[in-house]
């Protein structure tokens with residue numbers, strides 16, 4: 432084949448691929464919307480409670496759904512391999528779980544149901560309409576444009592949304608903290624007390640204290656958050672504002688908190704943190720995303736880039752950071768040295784010393 436013919440063939444293949452791919456951008460939201468619908472209906476919960484595959488008629492009567500509409504939803508979910516079809520001995524079809532559908536069981540092991548419900552809520556979807564406005568020079572916060580206040584002020588006034596945020600963060604904690612415990616347990620050696628700054632409902636600290644029972648935990652978050660938290664052995668709940676001060680402890684723990692703020696705000700929080708930990712043997716443990724500048728490190732790179740866009744939509748000035756950006760923030764806050772430990776998670780661990 433001549434060079435021009437090869438080029439024309441390549442162009443036609445690319446065009447054909449584009450014809451397919453373009454629909455993902457036009458209807459990209461549909462997958463999220465249908466999964467949200469499946470979680471709200473409780474399809475995965477019903478199959479789990481049933482103890483095995485369920486037919487359409489069993490599912491429709493259990494969930495009180497119109498069979499024809501439920502069939503359409505299931506057909507979509509089967510196409511994306513979220514549920515599987517299984518022939519029954521009565522020559523009909525039953526629907527069974529997959530590893531993905533199990534993650535959508537509301538209180539299941541490693542459930543991500545609450546995270547889906549948060550991100551697909553009308554409160555969190557509205558700011559995406561204003562993403563362009565945020566990108567403009569002198570742009571305005573997309574969340575503030577949609578709701579007239581920032582996400583934390585919104586949560587303080589809306590208890591249901593606050594619970595949705597805390598439940599969603601707890602989903603992530605249940606997946607990330609075991610990876611942290613397994614990947615670098617040495618980080619917690621010799622720590623008598625640990626303050627989890629912006630610890631939400633205390634799920635992360637609860638898991639850490641269970642794994643490292645010599646640690647006394649202090650779960651620190653805004654007053655309206657800690658007021659609603661359930662009691663957990665070994666964990667004290669303290670309400671306050673990290674921009675004012677942070678409770679004293681041997682070490683401070685931040686998971687997915689600093690990415691909500693810009694560099695100056697992070698520097699202020701970390702300076703407050705230095706006041707809270709001993710100069711000699713204190714440390715800060717940061718569990719956050721690190722955006723790779725070189726070629727992708729692993730399959731989760733797209734999640735890190737998505738999270739960065741989520742920060743752009745949902746926070747005033749938050750962002751995911753490259754290692755160079757973390758270096759700047761830590762040094763400006765007065766941390767003399769730090770090390771980075773990758774774990775099997777979207778986030779890495781940064782251990783910083785005053």
Ligand SMILES: C[S@@+](CC[C@H](N)C(=O)[O-])C[C@H]1O[C@@H](n2cnc3c(N)ncnc32)[C@H](O)[C@@H]1O
Nearest residue numbers: 583600604629630631652653671672673686687
């Ligand atoms: C993205 S969530 C992370 C929660 C938790 N660390 C986790 O990963 O599961 C950020 C947390 O920071 C808390 N927060 C926001 N502003 C705060 C402030 N000024 N002082 C203390 N906590 C704050 C929020 O209430 C929220 O729980």
